[in-house]
Amino acid sequence: MEPILTYRGRIVTVQDAAFIQQLIDRNPTDSRRRLSVKLCQAWDWRQANGAFRDMVCRGLMLALHRAGHIRLPAKKMTPNNPLARRRAPETIAIDQRPIKGKLSAIKPLLFKQVRRTDAEELFNSLLAQYHYLGYTQPVGEHLKYIVYSQDRPIACLSWSSAARHIGCRDQFIGWSQPQRTANLRFMAYNSRFLILPWVRVPHLASHILGRMNRILPSDWQAVYHHPIYYLETFVDTERFAGTCYKAANWTYLGDTTGRGKNDQTHRPNRSIKAVWGYPLDKRFRTYLTAGASA
Structure with missing residues (x-):
């Protein structure tokens, strides 16, 4: 199987890309987030704690889309990114006696x-x-x-x-x-x-x-x-x-x-x-x- 991309340590093949495109085509009304969850379920792609790696999967799908290997649906919304919009920590005063x-x-x-x-x-x-x-x-x-x-x-x-x-x-x-x-x-x-x-x-x-x-x-x-x-x-x-x-x-x-x-x-x-x-x-x-x- 021919590899076309390595993302977060996962090797993606031409066959994998074809499978993802079929998943997208079968679910034309699904958002990108919902598609990433379904792909994690199909691959049983999980974190060590058992949770699906859907955020990583979303990034993988976006990388394949940008490289022309798959066609993602248009964005339905741009979710808030708490890391990008995180406020600087508030200053908390404590006892500074030596x-x-x-x-x-x-x-x-x-x-x-x-x-x-x-x-x-x-x-x-x-x-x-x-x-x-x-x-x-x-x-x-x-x-x-x-x-x-x-x-x-x-x-x-x-x-x-x-x-x-x-x-x-x-x-x-x-x-x-x-x-x-x-x-x-x-x-x-x-x-x-x-x-x-x-x-x-x-x-x-x-x-x-x-x-x-x-x-x-x-x-x-x-x-x-x-x-x-x-x-x-x-x-x-x-x-x-x-x-x-x-x-x-x-x-x-x-x-x-x-x-x-x-x-x-x-x-x-x-x-x-x-x-x-x-x-x-x-x-x-x-x-x-x-x-x-x-």
Whole structure:
């Protein structure tokens, strides 16, 4: 079967396009959204949590339409895109009295997963105010944590879906492209890590990372109904040395190319990032290379 498009890791053939066009022709009054749901049902195309991937399917159908492989019906409406129209986080004031001293003096620490809770607005606000990258709404699977000491927030961490392709990471794991496509969801990416600027406690960052290694897998399983076996993060080498990751026993894997995921120029266009990784299971390579031919 002749492939004509690869979209989000799914290879689409000429026969697939013909099937989609037949689906469209058989349902001439259906909207694009309804057609995408029917195609997901026909293909049994689901997320790890069992929900249909109808938004991704809609994007695939639009890509096929634009390439001339199928003919979609005219748009019936333009739905509101909450991500495109999302308001900037509101500024929430909190106690900024300095927190200093030994790590033992601020324990016990409380880790709260705050996505889809009342505390999510506080998380968004703290990152927008105090993280050098600001706040960006994660896309795909993600969880958000606030770390508290004596009811005061002292740190924020977000974990997201892993990057599609990182050369040094992929070489370290030893997987093929089909294996990466099949198993990328079993990794999580530490997309933000913030210690609030008035907190000055030695060894706090590495301690938090060590605790997260034990907390995150069960939370991810509970929310997304699949395990994770490996963690990764990128450290801007122009700003940081990655000391806390090293102290938490993460492994330096190499550097990014600085070109970004959609690069067409093959030239660096952003800062180089150091890639760090942490295995959650000693059999991580076995799990990440399973279920697809090399």
